Amino acid sequence: MDLDALRALIVADSATRGQPISKLGYFCAPFRPASGPFANKVIKVYRGLSDETALERLAACHDDYAAALRTAGVPLPCTAFLLLPIEGRRVPVIVQDALPNEAMMRPLMQSGTRDETVAMMEAAGDVIATFWNNADQFKTRIGFHPSIRNFAIIDGNAVFFDTFPPLIHYSRAEMGKMLLQFSDKALMRWVGPLVQAKVTGIQDEWYSPAETLVGLVGSACRLRPHDAGAYLEWGRDFTRRRMQRWEDEALLGMVEPPRLPGYWTGFRKLLGLQGEPNV
Template sequence: MTDLAALADLIRSDTETRGRAISRLGYFCAPFQPLEGPFSDKVIKVYRGAAKPAELTRLAEAHDDYVRVLTECGVTLPETEFHLVDLGGSTRTPVIVQEALPLSSLMRPRMREDSKEETLAMMQAAGEVIASFWTEAQRVKTRVGFHPSIRNFAIRDGRAVFFDTFPPLIHYSREEMGKLLLQFSEKRMMRLVGPMMQKRVTGIQDEWYSPPETLVGLVGSACRLRPEFAEDYLEWGRLFARSHMPRWAEPAIEGLDGPPQLPGYWTGFRKLLGLQGEPNV
């Protein structure tokens, strides 16, 4: 069982004690892994946002449900715990404590460095997770989504491991999720400016709730990371859609007639917020 007092002390400690940031690609937080101590084999993700107690309770319940549904739909996850931690503020803070994966297993850097054949094998592994999730999710009796970005996968023994469980894409309506995207943005600027662009912020999530668009998004990320292999990735995507996602093959293939591009407003948001990601912006 996680020692929440020790976890709170770690989060409040200085940068040297907390350890290195694993990634600065995230919209919600910069995960970190302590170099020593009881959490040295964990990645800590802290989600700061002004939320009422009832909203936090709902968030915790949704996260538990989401992890369960992901697992039931064939998605492999590292060991993942969600806690509401008292950090001394007016409300508790959502924190995810997750089994640390080897940095060498993270899919995004490997996509940038490995051979064409190796990257296609990773695409296949991630694609199989996408296909499994959406096929099984048709039985889920509530709104549920999935964000299978390349940066949200690791590859272990040839299998794709998914590690992004926040926000929990389950139970929330489109409007509610749009507000959640602002409420827990790590960047204060986004929380201040975002409400004036609520419609566009809300639209960020739409791909996550669309089976064909999640596949197209995966291929698009690969094309931006390795443009020299774009035609190979597009061909893989079209073949995969037909063989593994026939129910959604037609719209997926339509989206793969050329290298998919990110919406201009999302690219603009990332640059405005200073989120790293070039060339996979």
């Protein structure tokens, strides 16, 4: 990988490096260059830290997390994590093989027929169930964030592509702090410490097998409320077929269309993060 070319691309203006491919992100706005050696890559640039020990740990945890996802059977594009020196400090950068724009699950869920979207839910659910049924082998705290916007659908299969923050090894309190440290929004870093307990709670769904499935169903219900009944029916059936270990908790969460906590939707609106109606 040409690190000098990557560094020049990151510090270039947006017209040179390419416009962001998504504005839905909490941590950064990924971009894909229109041309050059990184034209087939998506580049994600995160906030740097002055704490070198924390940066080294972050890099190690990311490598462990990407390896764990693959070991657990999660399809993941080729993904490299770098601590790239830029303007006197090391900045976390992820370089990932780009997936086709037309394969992103969220817009496909918006445009597809009901049957097509249920098939996409099955594909995403398969990844969720596969991960959690294989996660016992990791003797450490590990989570997963399989939201609709973190999947692509390729040849009928779901491909997951979100590896930041690396949901492995960090304690609940440590991850809560990371949600503030690496937020792309200065307002969140300023306001967040005043409501640290609420911010810390954002992650809890990612570490619960049942809640990751319920979260997927809830997101689909909010994205296409007229099809909510079909998604609830699918979710209950899928739970009984593929996630029996967590059946009681998951079914309890799908009695009616799941809702997000009010404090999280409030944060997203305060920060101007796009994503309605499935924030």
